[in-house]
Amino acid sequence: MSRTPGTGLQTGTNPRPNNVTLASRGLASSSNSNNGGGGGRLTTSVPPSANILPSAAGTEERLMVTVRIRPLSDSSETNCIQALPNRSCSLLFDDGTRNKPKKYNYDCVFGEASTQDEVYTVAVAPLVHDVLNGYNAAVFAYGATGSGKTHTMLGPHVRPVRATPGTNSSHATTAQTGETPTSPSEAMNIPEQSGAVVPSMVQPSSGLMIRAVADIFDYIDQHTGEEAKFRISLSYLEIYNELIRDLLNPGGPLELREDNRGNQSVAGLSEVSTASRAEVIQLLLKGNKARTVEPTAANQTSSRSHALLSITVQNLTPTGTKQGRLFMTDLAGSERARKTKNRGKRLQEGAHINRSLLALGNCINALAGGARYVNFRDSKLTRLLKEALSGRCKTVMIAHVSPETRHRDETKNTLVYADRANHITTRLQEPTILEVEEAAAAAREAFPVAHYQSLVAELRDEVGRLKMKMMTERPRSGAALQRQQQQKPEDQSPTEEQIKKAELKFLREQIVQTFKQQMKLRRRLLEADSHLLGLELDAERQHMVISHWQSRQGKLYDRLDEDDDEGMTPWRTRIGNTCKSFLPLPTGSDSEGCSALRSAWSELASIEKEVKRYRQIRTTTEHELEECRKKGVTLEDELPERISSDEERELLSLLCRVHELEADKVSLQAERMARQAELRRRDLQLLRAERQRRLCEDIISTQRRIIEEGKVEMPEDLRELYALYQQEIHASTYNSGMNTAAGGFPRDALYDAKLPPIFGQDRSIYSASSSSGSEWSATSPLPPVDSEGNVVNPDRAMGPPVGPRLPSITRLRNNYGSAQSSGSSDE
């Protein structure tokens, strides 16, 4: 139930402060003695050296719940809540009745004077360490509107105020200054110098997100070497009115998908890889700017959406890739319409926020009560937090409360909510270690969309750059115009003027030409990628064919070395070797297998050739694109010297428009391609599953023959498995039966009638004669075999096709009807 103390992340930037105490089941071992502190700050007893080891997989963990009390917004107000100075895991809450203030206990309570650093060190730093060790971790900020969630997660400096999509105002401004934060330095409250590198040091007011990023980079800086290389990527999304939006690449709503293992993923969400902390902070900033924030009566900078940041860290070692992911969630605040005085759109937003928080509350209740089934499906928020809450993740909840008496009701709700969450236990999974192959496969799967996304991001950057140019370089070209105007027309000979005009025309044409060329090259790149992807899937299909036939011949599948440069020769040899064993008697399935193998290997050889050719095309195209881009920039730089400001603006805006259209087009292509890739992948999965199913059928039939021939008594567990199997078949047909019987046929009667009996009356095991050479017998759990011991119909070797053998619905209805009228049951 507890995290194990030990050595941990030692970045030097976030030493555990001396004034932090954790509850005994919390993050680190600590005695309960306190050094005082009071004043609403945290008190301590943890030695500064007490760092944290990652927890062992499989251990039971309780979701860590902390409460942060924000300072009074107005000193004339009275407090209804207080952190206990000597017991930093408890607080006293006055509920306004005559009763004594009630004490609540949590893993940690951060008082009004607590600092961002304290919150980070206690609640998040240990998670960051776990993430670097391959675990998934999550931290989410919960609380009523205005209680300080965003302050904790982002800090006060990256607080944008932005109109919701569809309204007129469009620029983000910081809450405090009213200006747009434009750089990482500003986000971190660092005076910006031109060209200055963003320091690793975080500022006292920096929020948890920036601190986590800095910590991860500090660790990586210290540990990168021959044996360990790291890859960081992040995605940032918001859920606004139950719609998911990408904050790093804002656009239309994105679709939430679920795979067959119940994992959730957002289709088309940008996952940006980066190697620089400044870039990450820049991305965070960009994301925060794009977030939907509105002033409400309760909070001037109220977040109207839930924001989810995900930072993935891959540690690439020679033996495999350790992958950990940190989810950081800033939830929108729960609110009461009466108090917030919201109307119209704000009211509708509030309803969505409350509904998703209610769904989250229901999940927390169910999890805390130990329910076996938890309904995560009620909202997108709960679907996305499923992993964080259901135990595959280490999770910390930071509940936020306002201390003012007027917020008493909301504060109480939050405390109760947090108290329930305190009872959630989870079982940690093994750290995620992707084997080299698996990592490559994952990269391959992610490949098409990721590439399109980076292309769209590139185009949008280009648009941004051109727009900046329109704003900043106008004075220069204006000066050029002035010079032109000052120049008397009589000073210029008509030929000179004509030459100038012709030069200008030529320059403009060249610029347009270069841009056209860039588009063409980009398209060629995408086509190459798409073709390569198709080739990879084709290759995979051929590998499956080969492994299928080779395994039939009792050979292990001998996969070709990917780096084999000799091209087709070794494959040909292999075809020869593989088929040699069949050659004496190439009949029936042997010859079929041989020719299938031959054609699969030769297909593979041509696929491999084609892959090499397209890779080469890709590299050349990339190179050409880079050259073309450089040429475009040089030509653009010449423009201001030659043309007037208006002409330049017109041309630049035309180029912007072209880029924007291209970006939109690529986005659509990306979406289409992602869907196609997903369908192809599923096809392959189905194919693979079908093949495995057939193999299982073969195995079971053979085993069944052995059992029948040897008159072996069937072991109890095998019998149970057959029973389960029968039920499975029944379950699948039962559903379709229900559909057919939608005309109001009683459920129980149908169920009983459809369930095929597995054993005889006395539950004795089957007798060989009961099934041998016969149709499937209802008393036998096994498929029929003929007198030779062969399964009668291999397609039915896994059991009876339950549907056809069952009484028709009409017959059931008739039976049921007559049973009703005679007042007796068939049973």
Ligand SMILES: Nc1ncnc2c1ncn2[C@@H]1O[C@H](COP(=O)(O)OP(=O)(O)OP(=O)(O)O)[C@@H](O)[C@H]1O
């Ligand atoms: N620990 C703190 N120290 C100083 N000021 C704080 C603290 N917590 C919150 N505040 C201030 O309180 C105000 C409301 O905080 P914030 O916007 O973070 O609340 P919120 O819970 O995110 O609200 P919403 O759910 O409406 O978005 C802000 O002006 C913020 O700067």
